[in-house]
Amino acid sequence: xxxxxxxxxxxxxxxxxxxxxxxxxxxxxxxxxxxxxxxxxxxxxxxxxxxxxxxxxxxxxxxxxxxxxxxxxxxxxxxxxxxxxxxxxxxxxxxxxxxxxxxxxxxxxxxxxxxxxxxxxxxxxxxxxxxxxxxxxxxxxxxxxxxxxxxxxxxxxxxxxxxxxxxxxxxxxxxxxxxxxxxxxxxxxxxxxxxxxxxxxxxxxxxxxxxxxxxxxxxxxxxxxxxxxxxxxxxxxxxxxxxxxxxxxxxxxxxxxxxxxxxxxxxxxxxxxxxxxxxxxxxxxxxxxxxxxxxxxxxxxxxxxxxxxxxxxxxxxxxxxxxxxxxxxxxxxxx
Amino acid sequence: xxxxxxxxxxxxxxxxxxxxxxxxxxxxxxxxxxxxxxxxxxxxxxxxxxxxxxxxxxxxxxxxxxxxxxxxxxxxxxxxxxxxxxxxxxxxxxxxxxxxxxxxxxxxxxxxxxxxxxxxxxxxxxxxxxxxxxxxxxxxxxxxxxxxxxxxxxxxxxxxxxxxxxxxxxxxxxxxxxxxxxxxxxxxxxxxxxxxxxxxxxxxxxxxxxxxxxxxxxxxxxxxxxxxxxxxxxxxxxxxxxxxxxxxxxxxxxxxxxxxxxxxxxxxxxxxxxxxxxxxxxxxxxxxxxxxxxxxxxxxxxxxxxxxxxxxxxxxxxxxxxxxxxxxxxxxxxx
DNA sequence: TAAATTTAAGTAAACGTTTACGCATCCTAT
DNA sequence: ATAGGATGCGTAAACGTTTACTTAAATTTA
Numbered sequence: 001x002x003x004x005x006x007x008x009x010x011x012x013x014x015x016x017x018x019x020x021x022x023x024x025x026x027x028x029x030x031x032x033x034x035x036x037x038x039x040x041x042x043x044x045x046x047x048x049x050x051x052x053x054x055x056x057x058x059x060x061x062x063x064x065x066x067x068x069x070x071x072x073x074x075x076x077x078x079x080x081x082x083x084x085x086x087x088x089x090x091x092x093x094x095x096x097x098x099x100x101x102x103x104x105x106x107x108x109x110x111x112x113x114x115x116x117x118x119x120x121x122x123x124x125x126x127x128x129x130x131x132x133x134x135x136x137x138x139x140x141x142x143x144x145x146x147x148x149x150x151x152x153x154x155x156x157x158x159x160x161x162x163x164x165x166x167x168x169x170x171x172x173x174x175x176x177x178x179x180x181x182x183x184x185x186x187x188x189x190x191x192x193x194x195x196x197x198x199x200x201x202x203x204x205x206x207x208x209x210x211x212x213x214x215x216x217x218x219x220x221x222x223x224x225x226x227x228x229x230x231x232x233x234x235x236x237x238x239x240x241x242x243x244x245x246x247x248x249x250x251x252x253x254x255x256x257x258x259x260x261x262x263x264x265x266x267x268x269x270x271x272x273x274x275x276x277x278x279x280x281x282x283x284x285x286x287x288x289x290x291x292x293x294x295x296x297x298x299x300x301x302x303x304x305x306x307x308x309x310x311x312x313x314x315x316x317x318x319x320x321x322x323x324x325x326x327x328x329x330x331x332x333x334x335x
Numbered sequence: 336x337x338x339x340x341x342x343x344x345x346x347x348x349x350x351x352x353x354x355x356x357x358x359x360x361x362x363x364x365x366x367x368x369x370x371x372x373x374x375x376x377x378x379x380x381x382x383x384x385x386x387x388x389x390x391x392x393x394x395x396x397x398x399x400x401x402x403x404x405x406x407x408x409x410x411x412x413x414x415x416x417x418x419x420x421x422x423x424x425x426x427x428x429x430x431x432x433x434x435x436x437x438x439x440x441x442x443x444x445x446x447x448x449x450x451x452x453x454x455x456x457x458x459x460x461x462x463x464x465x466x467x468x469x470x471x472x473x474x475x476x477x478x479x480x481x482x483x484x485x486x487x488x489x490x491x492x493x494x495x496x497x498x499x500x501x502x503x504x505x506x507x508x509x510x511x512x513x514x515x516x517x518x519x520x521x522x523x524x525x526x527x528x529x530x531x532x533x534x535x536x537x538x539x540x541x542x543x544x545x546x547x548x549x550x551x552x553x554x555x556x557x558x559x560x561x562x563x564x565x566x567x568x569x570x571x572x573x574x575x576x577x578x579x580x581x582x583x584x585x586x587x588x589x590x591x592x593x594x595x596x597x598x599x600x601x602x603x604x605x606x607x608x609x610x611x612x613x614x615x616x617x618x619x620x621x622x623x624x625x626x627x628x629x630x631x632x633x634x635x636x637x638x639x640x641x642x643x644x645x646x647x648x649x650x651x652x653x654x655x656x657x658x659x660x661x662x663x664x665x666x667x668x669x670x
Numbered sequence: 671t672a673a674a675t676t677t678a679a680g681t682a683a684a685c686g687t688t689t690a691c692g693c694a695t696c697c698t699a700t
Numbered sequence: 701a702t703a704g705g706a707t708g709c710g711t712a713a714a715c716g717t718t719t720a721c722t723t724a725a726a727t728t729t730a
Contacts, residue, residue, distance in 0.1 A: 002474075004686055015710045020688055029708060045472055050450045051389040052686035055715045060386075062429070062450075071415035071631070073408060073614075080406035083432045087439075092429045092446060094397070097418045104422075111427060115385045115397075137380055139337075224618050253618045260620045279408075280615050283559050283588045285595050296406070339716055350680045355718060364678060387716035390685045675728070681721085688714085697706075 003046040011044075012036045023048060054116060062092045063306060064112040064120045068100040073278040074295065078123055078145060081299025089307055091118070098125065109134045119306040121145055126190065127152055141309035145302045146293070147191050148318070155309075155318045157302040159293045161192055164323040165199025166206075168245050168273050168291040171325050173207050176334040177243040177271060180204065181215045183230035183255060185222040185247035192222065196247050196275065214238045222247055227254020232262065242334060243271035249278045252288055256330070267332035277326045287328035294321055338381045346379075347371045358383060389451060397427045398641060399447040400456045403435040408613040409630065413458055413480060416634025424642055426453070433460065444469045454641040456480055461525065462487055476644035480637045481628075482526050483653070490644075491653045492637040494628045496527060499658040500534025501541075503580050503608050503626040506660050508542050511669040512578040512606060515539065516550045518565035518590060520557040520582035527557065531582050531610065549573045557582055562589020567597065577669060578606035584613045584625055591619060591665070602667035612661045622663035629656055 005023075009016045014033060021028050022037040029037075040046070054060050065082055067075045079095065086093045094117065096108040109131065112120060119141040122131075127149040135142050144156035172180050182200050187193045201211045214237040219226035227246055231254070234244065246252035252274030259266050266272055266286060274281060277292030298321050305316050340358075344351045349368060356363050357372040364372075375381070389395050400417055402410045414430065421428045429452065431443040444466065447455060454476040457466075462484040470477050479491035507515050517535050522528045536546045549572040554561035562581055566589070569579060581587035587609030594601050601607055601621060609616060612627030633656050640651050 005688095006686075016687080017689075017711080018709060021709090024688085027707095033708080047445065047449050049390070049686050051386045051395075052715085053688080054386040055384070055390060055686080055717090056688050058715085070418060071408075071411040073406075073411075076406040076408075076411040076414075079411075079430070080432065083405055083430060087432070090446070092431075092450065094427045095414070095418060095430055096427075097415065097422070110382065111425070113382050115427065250618075257618065257620055257622075280618060283585075283592065283615065284618070285592055285620050287592075340718095341716075351717080352681080352719075353679060356679090359718085368678080384716050387685085388718080390687090390716080391718050393685085671730100673728100673730080675726100677726070678724090680723080683720085684718085686715105690711105690713085692709105692711080694709090695707080698704085700702090700704105 003044045004049070005046075007044065008037060008040050008046055012040050058116065059118055060116045061090060062094060062115065062117050063303070064094050064096060064108070064117045065123065066096045066098050066105065066108060066121065066125065067123045068098055068125055070095055070097040073280060074146075074276065075123065077278070077295035078299040078302075081296035081301075082121060082303045083299075084296075085300045085303035085307070091307070100125065102128065102130070105131060106134065109138075113138050118310050119143075121302055121306060122154075123147070124191075127154065141306050143302045143306050143309070143316075145298055146295075150190075153315075155305060155316045157298050157305065157319045157321060158191075159298075159323040160320050161195040162199040162202070164275065164291050164293070165196035165245070165247075166203045167199075167323060167325060168275060169200045169203035170206075171289075171291075172243045172245060172271065172273055172331065173203065175243075175271065175331055178209060179215075179238070179241045179243070181217070181234045181238050181241040181244045183227060183234060183244060183246045183251050184216055184218050185226065185251060186220060187218045189222075192247065200245055212238070215241065219251070222251055224250045224254040224257075227251035227256075228258050229254075231255040231258035235262070235264075241270070243273070243331065246272060246274050249274040249276040249281050249288060249290055251275075252290065252330070253280065253284050256284060256286075256288070267330050271331040271334075273325075273331055281326065282328065284330075286330050289328045289331045290326050292324050292326040294323075297321060338379045339384070340381075342379065343372060343375050343381055347375050393451065394453055395451045396425060397429060397450065397452050398454045398456060398638070399429050399431060399443070399452045400458065401431045401433050401440065401443060401460065402458045403433055403460055405430055405432040408615060409611065410458065412613070412630035413634040413637075416631040416636075417456060417638045418634075419631075420635045420638035420642070426642070435460065437463065437465065440466060441469065444473075448473050453645050454478075456637055456641060457489075458482070459526075462489065476641050478637050478641050478644070478651075480633055481630075485525075488650075490640060490651045492633050492640065492656060493526070493654075494633075494658040495655050496530040497534040497537070499610065499626050499628070500531035500580070500582075501538045502534075502658060502660060503610060504535045504538035505541075506624075506626075507578045507580060507606065507608055507666065508538065510578075510606065510666055513544060514550075514573070514576045514578075516552070516569045516573050516576040516579045518562060518569055518579060518581045518586050519551055519553050520561065520586060521555060522553045527582065535580055547573070550576065554586070557586055559585045559589040559592075562586035562591075563593050564589075566590040566593035570597070570599075576605070578608070578666065581607060581609050584609040584611040584616045584623060586610075587623055587625065587665070588615065588619050591621075591623070602665050606666040606669075608660075608666055616661065617663065619665075621665050624663045624666045625661050627659050627661040629658075632656060 274290035
């Protein structure tokens with residue numbers, strides 16, 4: 001096996017207590033002893049055992065990060081931010097792919113509980129009572145990312161979806177559009193669904209425009225495919241629209257592809273604005289104008305919140321992260 | 336704090352040894368005792384402490400996964416596969432974003448060593464002597480993903496880059512193209528650079544065609560931007576080409592965007608084939624034909640290899656994962 | 671029925687740290 | 701010269717499990 005503190009103690013003729021003190025820089029030893037010990041550690045390549053440390057300190061220097069789907073651009077941006085913040089504080093992150101599956105999620109929570117993670121970050125998932133109870137029993141800080149809970153008092157980090165949808169729609173209005181449609185994603189989604197629809201309607205109303213039912217199509221989710229089939233449907237319902245607000249970038253790209261197939265030019269014939277600002281937004285043709293969620297920053301902020309809760313033990317306030325319009329070329333100004 | 340095995344023992348009037356045996360299903364207790372213990376565990380919501388377990392078993396049920404860049408579609412697909420395989424074996428994965436930075440990588444290895452991870456997965460990075468020595472001192476299995484080492488005997492999981500490049504080029508040839516250019520990515524990259532160039536040249540030669548210097552442009556990396564500036568450059572050098580092989584999907588999408596700006600239609604005027612088959616490949620206009628690396632599967636296979644090495648202690652053989660052409664619409668058949 | 675075996679448990683050491691407590695030794699101030 | 705406080709360090713318990721060794725009781729075997 002590898003060396004232990006006892007080996008170092010034996011070799012340097014001091015007690016394990018002293019070695020421990022030197023390792024942790026706690027003072028209470030002479031310069032000479034310090035050097036002797038440090039030298040031996042270097043020599044043997046000794047590394048403290050996190051198990052033994054954790055047993056005493058009750059800390060793992062590890063946090064758990066749960067995603068419904070790890071392999072999406074959305075998730076990976078957040079992961080990047082979390083990882084970055086964690087790394088700065090010498091903490092590690094364990095990622096879990098819940099696949100939005102209750103049983104699987106519970107199993108992960110169980111696992112994270114056994115591993116005594118110091119905190120948990122919960123991304124884009126609805127908080128069920130089962131999860132919450134488990135989380136509570138773990139007695140560790142939790143912060144929600146890109147989701148929030150109305151039932152349970154958990155701090156969250158997200159953009160204001162309704163407001164951001166308002167901003168997106170308002171951008172279209174400012175560019176002169178009046179007949180605007182929306183491909184809304186999943187209406188049942190309490191976070192990214194209804195609020196974005198509300199923001200859309202509010203922006204329209206705000207300009208004295210009413211929104212017909214025909215101007216919104218609801219899809220199954222927020223995917224490329226949803227945009228692909230959503231646009232033709234929208235166009236059938238509301239043929240005279242000049243612009244569409246897509247509830248996600250993936251939906252927007254799907255819509256652009258559909259438009260292309262229909263011989264509709266973006267933005268000449270139809271303007272499209274997305275939501276998210278994923279890396280793929282700038283790779284499309286034309287590059288997608290979209291309302292940006294700073295995902296990486298959200299990850300970072302959430303992690304920082306989590307760490308501060310670990311330290312102060314207490315509660316934190318939630319954070320609404322500012323969104324903004326990433327202006328590119330998929331929206332045309334009209335008269 | 337939370338409950339311990341001692342609490343369970345006290346409550347059920349048995350020894351901690353018996354509780355431990357019940358928890359691990361090792362037998363040596365009566366049905367009545369088992370029920371009593373299990374019931375108490377359920378009642379209190381007791382969960383074993385992974386620190387204490389690890390101290391004895393010397394296992395953490397955790398693996399480390401190192402990426403140069405976690406937030407790329409490439410990485411996240413691999414992560415998905417790894418996570419999946421790990422989950423099946425009740426193991427967790429700690430992700431580390433090395434940013435291709437030596438010092439940062441070493442710090443991670445240090446951290447993973449202290450946490451006593453059971454194995455390490457190293458993605459897309461060149462293995463330096465420093466890393467290797469550290470890895471060796473940890474005495475745990477390591478497998479490389481999408482990279483390999485000529486210097487050190489580490490098992491790897493990857494596609495055959497040269498062969499895949501051959502396949503991509505050959506596909507273009509089969510579609511009738513003869514004047515073919517390549518945007519090669521970073522030539523210095525020993526894995527994704529020169530081998531893909533070699534495969535390209537080999538396929539051309541195989542058909543009796545020689546490759547002019549002018550038919551290849553070398554870029555800095557494998558990014559969208561590299562494709563964006565690479566295509567005009569290639570076209571300047573070799574104006575008569577009818578097809579291009581891009582060394583990555585990102586490069587291919589960049590090239591498509593550049594073509595669009597130049598008023599060149601894909602695939603009517605110019606065919607483009609990519610490399611990777613990332614999710615974005617099917618979202619482009621036109622959908623990108625590309626030679627696919629099954630990244631998720633690679634992650635899964637690598638993790639399985641790692642786990643089998645943990646169990647058998649021994650060496651494993653490397654795996655060359657089969658690639659294939661994902662045929663979409665960016666390549667036109669010509670006469 | 672006595673011996674042998676099996677079953678169901680308990681005792682205590684070990685894993686590798688940290689830390690409360692204790693004890694010399696040395697210095698400083700009176 | 702001596703009380704008092706630093707300074708430098710050691711001893712041993714504690715953290716929560718697992719497991720090698722025991723042991724007593726129950727069961728089987730001869």
